[in-house]
Amino acid sequence: MMTYEDKLYEIAKDNDAYIVMTAENRAFIRKMPELLGERFIDTGITEQTLVGAAAGLALRGRRPVLHALATFLTMRAFEFIRTDVGIPGLPVKLVGAFPGVLSEANGPTHQAIEDISLMRGIPNMGVFCPADLEDLVIGLESILESERPFYIRYPNLPANYQHSNNFSIGSAETCSEGDDITILTYGALFTQAFEAAQALQKKGLSVQLLNLRTLKPLDDSAVLDSFQKTKLTVTVEDHFQIGGLYSILAELLLKNKLSGNVLPIAFDERWFKPALLKDVLEYEKITAEHLANRIKSAYEKLT
Amino acid sequence: MTTKSLTSLEQTAFNVREHIVRMSGNGGCFIGASLSCVDLIVYLYSNFLHLNKDNLNDPDRDILLLSKGHDVPALYGTFAELGIIEKKRLNNHLQTNDYIYWHPNRKIPGVEFHSGSLGHLLSVAIGIALDAKLRRQTHRVVVITGDGELDEGSNWEALLVAAAYKLDNLLIICDRNEFQANIETERLIPLEPLTNKFEAFGCPAVEIDGHDFNAMRDVFAETPFTKSGPSVVIARTIRGKGLPSIEARADRWFCNFTDHEVQELLKELTGEHKAKLTSETLTVR
Numbered sequence: 001m002m003t004y005e006d007k008l009y010e011i012a013k014d015n016d017a018y019i020v021m022t023a024e025n026r027a028f029i030r031k032m033p034e035l036l037g038e039r040f041i042d043t044g045i046t047e048q049t050l051v052g053a054a055a056g057l058a059l060r061g062r063r064p065v066l067h068a069l070a071t072f073l074t075m076r077a078f079e080f081i082r083t084d085v086g087i088p089g090l091p092v093k094l095v096g097a098f099p100g101v102l103s104e105a106n107g108p109t110h111q112a113i114e115d116i117s118l119m120r121g122i123p124n125m126g127v128f129c130p131a132d133l134e135d136l137v138i139g140l141e142s143i144l145e146s147e148r149p150f151y152i153r154y155p156n157l158p159a160n161y162q163h164s165n166n167f168s169i170g171s172a173e174t175c176s177e178g179d180d181i182t183i184l185t186y187g188a189l190f191t192q193a194f195e196a197a198q199a200l201q202k203k204g205l206s207v208q209l210l211n212l213r214t215l216k217p218l219d220d221s222a223v224l225d226s227f228q229k230t231k232l233t234v235t236v237e238d239h240f241q242i243g244g245l246y247s248i249l250a251e252l253l254l255k256n257k258l259s260g261n262v263l264p265i266a267f268d269e270r271w272f273k274p275a276l277l278k279d280v281l282e283y284e285k286i287t288a289e290h291l292a293n294r295i296k297s298a299y300e301k302l303t
Numbered sequence: 304m305t306t307k308s309l310t311s312l313e314q315t316a317f318n319v320r321e322h323i324v325r326m327s328g329n330g331g332c333f334i335g336a337s338l339s340c341v342d343l344i345v346y347l348y349s350n351f352l353h354l355n356k357d358n359l360n361d362p363d364r365d366i367l368l369l370s371k372g373h374d375v376p377a378l379y380g381t382f383a384e385l386g387i388i389e390k391k392r393l394n395n396h397l398q399t400n401d402y403i404y405w406h407p408n409r410k411i412p413g414v415e416f417h418s419g420s421l422g423h424l425l426s427v428a429i430g431i432a433l434d435a436k437l438r439r440q441t442h443r444v445v446v447i448t449g450d451g452e453l454d455e456g457s458n459w460e461a462l463l464v465a466a467a468y469k470l471d472n473l474l475i476i477c478d479r480n481e482f483q484a485n486i487e488t489e490r491l492i493p494l495e496p497l498t499n500k501f502e503a504f505g506c507p508a509v510e511i512d513g514h515d516f517n518a519m520r521d522v523f524a525e526t527p528f529t530k531s532g533p534s535v536v537i538a539r540t541i542r543g544k545g546l547p548s549i550e551a552r553a554d555r556w557f558c559n560f561t562d563h564e565v566q567e568l569l570k571e572l573t574g575e576h577k578a579k580l581t582s583e584t585l586t587v588r
Contacts, residue, residue: 041433053430
């Protein structure tokens with residue numbers, strides 16, 4: 001499997017429209033200065049200028065792909081994203097590094113767990129939350145070639161699942177089919193949710209697991225179909241409960257005059273415990289094992 | 304571009320001021336900040352930028368961005384005088400059938416980018432200037448900033464980046480009218496010594512009288528001042544220039560005049576007599 005950087009270079013190398021930019025966050029694009037030369041631009045620790053300059057480049061027909069820490073990109077530069085990229089709808093691609101639980105032990109300053117809420121609130125801004133690096137590489141070309149601005153939540157995790165190469169914006173990946181429980185998830189918790197689904201299936205429960213891939217646009221029909229055929233729907237995400245997938249689901253259900261049993265697994269009105277990833281998952285009870293237990297318990301209460 | 308004579312520039316600027324005064328009734332506009340940069344905008348479009356109504360989509364045209372977008376009546380008035388938009392279109396100010404409102408909209412021919420939120424367009428200009436460098440194009444990118452606007456930290460990070468990338472194709476003009484919205488800059492957040500600040504950021508800066516066309520001719524002919532970064536012109540101006548009854552007054556920020564007052568102000572522009580202003584214009588916007 002190609003790395004993100006290799007895939008990005010493959011897409012950008014023969015197309016001068018692509019400008020790879022960063023606010024001095026080169027973790028995933030270390031070879032780019034050498035590979036792209038002048039088409040690599042590092043503005044230093046300046047998220048606002050990074051976004052504003054990207055808008056100027058996009059205005060001239062370029063397609064900037066920006067890299068910065070997810071928190072500072074989506075929050076410090078929020079008004080630049082909303083005003084300079086969002087209002088004109090320029091095809092600027094925003095790659096947020098270390099989002100959600102992937103900020104590990106950095107603490108609340110670095111926890112981007114309202115990023116999806118903020119980005120999806122901007123008209124025309126797409127939101128791509130791949131499950132892991134393979135899922136990212138599979139979807140990258142479609143996202144970068146899209147004419148709309150996109151926020152990409154960078155999932156710096158190896159894959160534990162063979163993803164479908166069949167990617168299209170607004171289509172979820174169905175990883176298992178089932179009739180009892182729907183699990184909706186995205187990003188870094190996919191790995192845990194997938195293993196949880198397998199554990200539940202071993203216990204005799206039939207689980208439909210959707211890797212949503214793009215939260216905006218959402219695969220409405222896949223979500224609604226699964227919601228309607230199962231008794232319990234679970235949203236699993238490393239995001240504040242407000243404004244993320246749980247909110248997205250609530251909006252979709254209300255729009256379709258539907259209600260039902262929904263278990264939100266998210267950070268409810270608080271930041272998460274800073275620690276190494278495996279310890280965060282354990283402390284916050286979002287390992288595969290914890291997820292399976294929480295979901296099974298909620299399901300049993302219904303029957 | 305056709306080089307206009309001094310007399311012609313003065314006449315154009317006068318006409319633009321009339322347009323601005325007309326836009327200050329029926330809902331009003333940011334009249335003072337518009338009047339301070341009229342002469343600059345008229346000069347730049349008439350005698351400096353390679354821009355006219357026929358090359359607005361040329362990829363190699365010069366680019367001007369208004370970072371303090373609330374002075375857009377000066378831009379639209381200039382567009383009307385130079386034939387970029389029809390004069391009668393200015394009557395659509397604040398009407399829902401058009402896009403002429405208190406800040407710039409790209410749907411109006413000649414507007415390169417929208418603004419309104421302060422401290423943005425220096426960054427956007429950097430992107431445009433970088434693109435020009437990548438394409439080995441030599442057209443100029445001009446940004447007009449306010450002075451109060453310089454409170455925004457984003458300007459200063461943008462200056463660092465512009466100097467780092469040696470953007471000598473970028474010209475920054477500061478409309479130094481010495482006011483931010485409702486107060487003098489030096490009474491609130493002092494900017495002086497402003498020239499030194501720009502220069503310390505690697506951007507050579509020159510001060511001129513922003514109402515003196517001869518001074519503009521001389522200084523803009525000298526740009527770029529360096530090959531190692533952007534050039535800065537600090538244009539000393541008077542907020543409300545041309546209307547003594549509102550000149551350099553903190554309380555004449557956003558004005559929505561009555562029809563009678565607009566007529567009085569139009570006479571004041573000609574020097575006929577000073578207008579008597581009574582309406583409550585201390586609108587905070």
